[in-house]
Amino acid sequence: MPRTPGQRAGLTYDAVLAAARDVFAERGRAGLSMRSVAAQLGVAPNALYSHVADKTALVDALLDDVLGTLAPPSADADPTTGLRDVMLATFDLLVARPGLVPAYLERQGARGPRARALGEAMTVLLARLGVGEDAAGRVVRALIVHTLGYAALATADDATLSPAQLRADLEVTLDWLLVGASGS
Amino acid sequence: MPRTPGQRAGLTYDAVLAAARDVFAERGRAGLSMRSVAAQLGVAPNALYSHVADKTALVDALLDDVLGTLAPPSADADPTTGLRDVMLATFDLLVARPGLVPAYLERQGARGPRARALGEAMTVLLARLGVGEDAAGRVVRALIVHTLGYAALATADDATLSPAQLRADLEVTLDWLLVGASGS
DNA sequence: GGACGAACTGTACACCGTCCAGTACGCTGG
DNA sequence: CCAGCGTACTGGACGGTGTACAGTTCGTCC
Numbered sequence: 555m556p557r558t559p560g561q562r563a564g565l566t567y568d569a570v571l572a573a574a575r576d577v578f579a580e581r582g583r584a585g586l587s588m589r590s591v592a593a594q595l596g597v598a599p600n601a602l603y604s605h606v607a608d609k610t611a612l613v614d615a616l617l618d619d620v621l622g623t624l625a626p627p628s629a630d631a632d633p634t635t636g637l638r639d640v641m642l643a644t645f646d647l648l649v650a651r652p653g654l655v656p657a658y659l660e661r662q663g664a665r666g667p668r669a670r671a672l673g674e675a676m677t678v679l680l681a682r683l684g685v686g687e688d689a690a691g692r693v694v695r696a697l698i699v700h701t702l703g704y705a706a707l708a709t710a711d712d713a714t715l716s717p718a719q720l721r722a723d724l725e726v727t728l729d730w731l732l733v734g735a736s737g738s
Numbered sequence: 739m740p741r742t743p744g745q746r747a748g749l750t751y752d753a754v755l756a757a758a759r760d761v762f763a764e765r766g767r768a769g770l771s772m773r774s775v776a777a778q779l780g781v782a783p784n785a786l787y788s789h790v791a792d793k794t795a796l797v798d799a800l801l802d803d804v805l806g807t808l809a810p811p812s813a814d815a816d817p818t819t820g821l822r823d824v825m826l827a828t829f830d831l832l833v834a835r836p837g838l839v840p841a842y843l844e845r846q847g848a849r850g851p852r853a854r855a856l857g858e859a860m861t862v863l864l865a866r867l868g869v870g871e872d873a874a875g876r877v878v879r880a881l882i883v884h885t886l887g888y889a890a891l892a893t894a895d896d897a898t899l900s901p902a903q904l905r906a907d908l909e910v911t912l913d914w915l916l917v918g919a920s921g922s
Numbered sequence: 923g924g925a926c927g928a929a930c931t932g933t934a935c936a937c938c939g940t941c942c943a944g945t946a947c948g949c950t951g952g
Numbered sequence: 953c954c955a956g957c958g959t960a961c962t963g964g965a966c967g968g969t970g971t972a973c974a975g976t977t978c979g980t981c982c
Contacts, residue, residue, distance in 0.1 A: 562929055562978060588970060597930080600971070604929055609970065659843040662894040696884070696911045699891065703883030710846040727880045730918025731911065738910075746947060746960055772939060781961080784940070788960050793939065 563597050567605045570595070574616050583653035586613070613657055618666025620654065623647065626675045633679040634736070638728050640676065641701040645724055648705035649717050655709045658702060673698075683736045693735040700727060747781050751789045754779070758800050767837035770797070797841055802850025804838065807831065810859045817863040818920070822912050824860065825885040829908055832889035833901050839893045842886060857882075867920045877919040884911060 573594040578586050588609055592599040606612045624643055627636040648655050658664060673694050680690040704724040708717040715723075757778040762770050772793055776783040790796045808827055811820040832839050842848060857878050864874040888908040892901040899907075 565929080587968085589968085598932075600932090600973095601930055603971075656844070656846075659846075659890075660840070662840070662843075662890050665896065692907050692910070695891065695907065696914075699887030700880070700884060703887050706843070706846050707879065707883065712849065723876050723879065726876070726922075727915065727918070730880075730922075731914050733918060734911070734914025749960075771937085773937085782963075783938095784942095784963095785961055787940075 563595070563601065565595065565597065565601065565605055570602055570605045570612070571615055571619060574612055575619065578616065578653070579651075583657050588612075610661065614661060614664070614666060617654075617657055617661065617664045618668045620647070620651070621664060621666070621668040621672060624668075624672065626672060627679055629675070629678055631679075633683045634729075634732050636679050637676060637697065637732060638725065640672070641697050641728055642721070642725065644698075644701050645705050645708070645721060648702070649708050649721075652709050655702070655705050659706060663698070663702070680735070683732075685735055689735075689738070693731070696731050696735075697728065700724070700731060747779070747785065749779065749781065749785065749789055754786055754789045754796070755799055755803060758796055759803065762800065762837070763835075767841050772796075794845070798845060798848070798850060801838075801841055801845065801848045802852045804831070804835070805848060805850070805852040805856060808852075808856065810856060811863055813859070813862055815863075817867045818913075818916050820863050821860060821881065821916060822909065824856070825881050825912055826905065826909065828882075828885050829889050829892070829905060832886070833892050833905075836893050839886070839889050843890060847882070847886070864919070867916075869919055873919075873922070877915070880915050880919075881912065884908070884915060 570591065574586065574591050577590050577594050581590065588602055589599045591612070592602055595601075602612070606615075624640070624647060627640045631639075648658070663669075676694050676697070677687065677690040680693055681687070685693055701724065704720050704727075707713065707715065708720045754775065758770065758775050761774050761778050765774065772786055773783045775796070776786055779785075786796070790799075808824070808831060811824045815823075832842070847853075860878050860881070861871065861874040864877055865871070869877055885908065888904050888911075891897065891899065892904045
């Protein structure tokens, strides 16, 4: 429904974010453009810039949003399995929504509030493994890098290995990292 | 120097690749476009398509080319340090040329002949560590994913950690992986 | 009620990858 | 030696991108 200039469409930041999520879900990462999001809202492309600084800011918000659907590890579970399970859940999440991984890679990881919250939950578990606060950062980084990398392999266009195989591999190599972390 | 249509500029595949390398070195990944490469050669943009299928094919070739500057691990070195050194050299290579990492991430890793050669050299070393041929693939993958990920962190725009710190972290976590690999 | 700031519009700029049709060259067969 | 052909190149264009600029109109506050 076209509007005469100046009229308010009632956009909000959240509405823009929701529209971006819809477009991403329907048309994938390649189909996510300022114009497509604006079209989804029935609005001129540049209208989005009243609510969002950049395209990159928009996808950053979108990516962090996705992380919110991840159940944080319960603090009283066995630390090792708890950590492994979060990372495997992350892997599953990324693999289930193709196109998500390239977006994360392009932004070289998410730094939003949800990402930070997850990191802190992991740090708590690591503390119970005997890993100090300073070393915890290193371990969290290692686990995340590893998991994201395997998700990237699993969703690559010319993937020679099945996601299931890679998931099994990830499980093994995560354990290597966790063993190394707790033994140092 | 403009040419009348039909005249030959004497382009070759290698010349295009070299021009791409130059443009990349000078203007980085964002500045690498078909048009900029063509301009570097004094040629119309679409002239490149006589020698290169795609832009993606061009950057794939470019990325694999870069890997050629990496010294393969000597087969008679200590396997563990040999493997660690290749990965650290890879890290250094990626960090030294900013913009390289995003390109690799975008293509989700290199699959060219040089990449394969490196992988095979690593497999040889792993065999001397007692890692069978089938498991070697898994370990090589883990090491590469890990290294590339750390290089990504080191070259991220908002990098909070210095490359040197990350390199040290990488050294530690690579050892965790190698210990896990040889102990299984 | 008049001013103001913000939300929106149309338009436009500077790019991008790539396709299409044409042209002129180099090579090869006769 | 010359005709013909394949191909390396050209100009031009298409459809797309992110985003800046200026204008219009609305809701709100003094």
